Amino acid sequence: MSGQEMIFTGIRQDFPPMVTSGLDAGFGVDGANEQGMSPLWMASYLHRSEIMSLLIGRGADLEFKCQQMTPLMATAQEGHVAAARILIEAGANVNASSDDGLTPLMIAIRDGHTAIVEHLLTCRVDLEAKTKQGSDAMDVATQFEQPEIISMLKRAAGL
Secondary structure, three states: OOHHHHHHHHHHOOOHHHHHHHHHOOOOOOOOOOOOOOHHHHHHHOOOHHHHHHHHHOOOOOOOOEOOEOHHHHHHHHOOHHHHHHHHHHOOOOOOOOOOOOOHHHHHHHOOOHHHHHHHHOOOOOOOOOOOOOOOHHHHHHHOOOHHHHHHHHHHOOO
16 A cells, blocks of 8 residues: 555544554655545545644645635535634634635635634634625625524624
């Protein structure tokens, strides 16, 4: 089994020793698989906290994009609060945006992940960031009919 196979199999099976073996075999910590995912991106998407910490400790790129999304955006989409916290504590950009301007906050709002929204609101997110279509976080919450999140955004904005 190649280093790449060990890493991605270890992530899928949530088995950190296999990931470590793959890294020690020489596969780069940011080497992408055939779907374009870096190990950290995949571990974040699948909420593999221990593996995420391992990869971050080895210098994984917190802003690696796959499908226009950073690992933090992937955790926001999937609603993984613990994974988001790991990334944010490691220095992930809470205001990063996809090619169309979606931020982690907007993604969490769109998908109704209130716990992620609540956490991001404590992290100095830009409430006025706009998508290429001109929508901000409040617009996204309104469009996707998220009344609880609308209230959270109003409180955060001091309204």
